[in-house]
Structures are given as structure tokens and as C-alpha cells.
Amino acid sequence: MRQWGVPSHHRLKHRVQFYETDAAGIVHFSWFYRYMEEAEHALWRKVGLSISPRDAKIGFPRVSATFDFHHPLHFEDEFEITITVVKITTKTIQYKTVITCKQSDIATGSMIVACVSKTPGQPMKSITIPREIADRFQPSD
């Protein structure tokens, strides 16, 4: 039975670090994918889970990730990352992300992750998301 009312989204603040900037004077675009994942992992912690506990037998590799970039971020900018679970299928979780800074839309992203089993020496294999994990999230738009 799904637990209605459990959180489906999370917002966290981040300040641009110098090592995240590039010679164009702005955050290198590769960092946005890391910000999205950082918010995802914080969301998992909020519902009482770690996405990668030590010696875990399952994992959640990324199937796809995309970003549209609207405005740049600069050194020491404080911005917000909001991540939302938009869909859960038997084997995947889909997220969308909005990054904002001072009421300005900076970037919008989305990501799909799949549940896999990890056996040493063998390729990862797609499996059904365990119910005790899927039940922690309540998809929304």
C-alpha cells in the first residue's frame, strides 16, 4: 500500500564554488547534472534512504539525463535546486529538476534512473524496484 503524503520533491541550496566555474567565467554545464543528482540523493535521505549504501546488492544507474540552460551562474551565486519525482515505473524512477537563482530560471532538467542488481564480476541487470523503496516516493507533476 502506497503511503500517501510522503514527500515527492526536495529543494536544496547550493553556492557556486570556484572549481565549478570555467574560463568563460560561469559554471561549467557538466556541473548541472551533478547538482541534479545531489538533489536526488538529498531527497532519498529525506525519505530515510541512501541511494548507495555500502555493500548494496542493488544500484540506480542513470538511463538518461538532459538539461536546458537559460541563464548562467557565476562564482559565489546562491541558487536553489528543486527535484521532483514525476513518475515511477516497475523498473525506473523519473525526475524533473528546476534550478533558480534570485527568482530567475537558470536551467531545467530531467533524469531517468533504473534499478539494477549488482553481482561481482557480472554485468548490471535491470530488476524491479523493491517495494520498500518505491513506496517511499509519491510521484507528482
Place this chain on the structure above:
Amino acid sequence: MRQWGVPSHHRLKHRVQFYETDAAGIVHFSWFYRYMEEAEHALWRKVGLSISPRDAKIGFPRVSATFDFHHPLHFEDEFEITITVVKITTKTIQYKTVITCKQSDIATGSMIVACVSKTPGQPMKSITIPREIADRFQPSD
């Protein structure tokens, strides 16, 4: 007049570095966007250009970037990144990228970059790609 026959794609080899892996034992997905850009810049050099010469008055920030991930890469894997210019509009360049390792499809990506003017102290502003740049590339599928 467009110079027919100029290269529209580039292939380069890369070996997975240890700092590109994560605790799941595979290349962290954020690196694929860097690989795609690395191939883009190599393509520009191949046609005689730098995408970011020092004190340049124009730049090419990313408008969007996406990747679908099919198989993981591991430490010391040697793989190939192929980038192709698929479309050039007045103000943007569109690329697609295929990453392969030992005949296996690892990931497929795409990226759109826009031409902007850079004036110190002012926001970047979208402009028409200079003809001497656009003419160096021949889009293909």
C-alpha cells in the same frame, strides 16, 4: 559560399581515468557531457578554429545537452567519441555524439550551442554566428 567537403565530424580516443570513476565502479555520468565537449573542441581545432581563443569577443555557451546511457565504462577502458554537426542555424550549432567501446554502444548524446557576444559587465547576448566560423562546418546526419 559554403566550402563543401569540409569535415563535419570528428572521432577521438580516450582512456578512462581513475578520477572519472565513482563508488559504483563505473564512469560517473557527468563525465559523458565533458567527453562530448572534448570531442567538439577537437573538431573545431581540426577545422582550424579554437572555440574559445583568449580575449574572444564571442562565445558558444551550451543551450541544451542530453545523453542516453546504454552500458557502463570502467577504469582504463579505451573508448571512442564520435561527434557530428547535424544542423547549423543562424545562431546555433547542433551536434550528436556516439560513444563506443569495443564495438559496443555505450551512450548517445546531443547538444545545442548558441553564439553570444561577451561584453564585460553585461549579460551574454545571442548573435548570428560569424560566417567565417559557420562556413567551416558541413552538417550531415
Place this chain on the structure above:
Amino acid sequence: MRQWGVPSHHRLKHRVQFYETDAAGIVHFSWFYRYMEEAEHALWRKVGLSISPRDAKIGFPRVSATFDFHHPLHFEDEFEITITVVKITTKTIQYKTVITCKQSDIATGSMIVACVSKTPGQPMKSITIPREIADRFQPSD
């Protein structure tokens, strides 16, 4: 006149992000240098400064940086970075850093940065640290 009592050190918390780990399952050592710099910049903000304001005419490149590593950090570990200004000379600032996690010493580092003038098209040149900057810090052991 030096302002006695101004802060000479700063402590900040950081949680290990997944992209900071490597295939050995621990934080890649290159990140510790970034943590040290992150704490340095937070210290500067605490005394009312940005180490790299936009269009700045001076900068503070690193002259040397070292770390001794005692224990590893793992995904989601919460740890503390303490940075202290240990010496200010006419042209340099020297820091030491201690990284701890759950009362355990993780790593100890040190760093020297120099003040330089930045003129477009010319090499960086070592200069005297402006008094309004040097006066904000009070070295201690």
C-alpha cells in the same frame, strides 16, 4: 593598524557527494584540495570579502598546496573542514587545514597563495597584498 580580534579561521561542514567518490569507494584525493579552497573562500566571505569579485584587477593564485591523508571518506559521510591563516607576508597568505569526521582526523593540509595583478594579455605579476585585504585577517597557530 591591524584589527585585533578579526577571525583567522573558519569551520564548515560538507557531506560527501557521490561524484566525489572513485572506484575505490572513497573520496578521490584531488577533492581535498577543493575542500581546502572551499573553506578558504568561506573564510573570506566571513570577513566581508570575495576572493574573486567580477572584473577584479587582482587575484590570488595558489603557490603550493599539500595534503597528508590519514583516513578515507565515504559517500554521504558528514565531515568538517577547518582552515586557519597561519602567516601573512607582504605578498602571500599561508593557511593550514584540518579535515575531521566523527572525531577522527581524516587529513591535514596547507596552502600558500600569492597576490597578483591581472592585466588582460599580460602574465600575472606578483604584488603586495592591498592593506584593506591583509588587515581583515589575523594569523594564528
Place this chain on the structure above:
Amino acid sequence: MRQWGVPSHHRLKHRVQFYETDAAGIVHFSWFYRYMEEAEHALWRKVGLSISPRDAKIGFPRVSATFDFHHPLHFEDEFEITITVVKITTKTIQYKTVITCKQSDIATGSMIVACVSKTPGQPMKSITIPREIADRFQPSD
């Protein structure tokens, strides 16, 4: 019996990637430690070893790493990294590194790594370097 004449150093070329630069327009200092490690791993491959084979029971975490920075590197600079094994003790390997660009000394570094055993669920434990590894390297100054 030590195999005299085996290589004790390695030189490799690297071109500065855009994602390695920061808002000061130069390579962020944290990258030099990665360059040093990249050269170390290439040296190991040259003598027929991987420093981190899959499912390895031993590993070589870093004990300390230091760099002195002399001149900056910029986007697309081609430079050389030379790494030399300067000492092997029962449990550690010590390297020095020189980074040069167009006959200019860019940076000099050093690093000590230790051999450890890795047992799942237990802390890493310092052990004697296996003879088949130690014998592959011939320290020099």
C-alpha cells in the same frame, strides 16, 4: 631479484580541456594532482600492471601529495607530465612529477602511495607491497 633496467619514469602529453579551467582563465590547481595520478597509472601500464584491476584484493591509496605552482596553464595548452619513482620502501612508493609546457616549468609535485589490503566491510590495512609489483619499478633521482 630486482630487474635492473626496468622503466622508473614515464612522460605523457596532455592538452588542457575547457572543463579543467576556472573563472581565472587558467587550469584549476586541483587538476595537477589528477595529472600526476594520470601519469602514475600510465607508468604502471607501461610496466605491464594496472594499479586497480577489477575485484583487486589490494589497493594503493595516497598518503600525501604536494605541488608547487610556477606558471599557469591555459585552455588548449599542450603540456608534458613526467613522473619518476624516486623511492620504494616495504609498504610505500614515492614519486616526483614535473609538468612543463613549451620548455617552461609549470609545476613540480611529489606523492607517496601505500599498499593496503581491502576486505569488504573492514578498514583498509597497510601491507607489504607484493614482490611482483615492487620488482617492476627501478627508483631513480
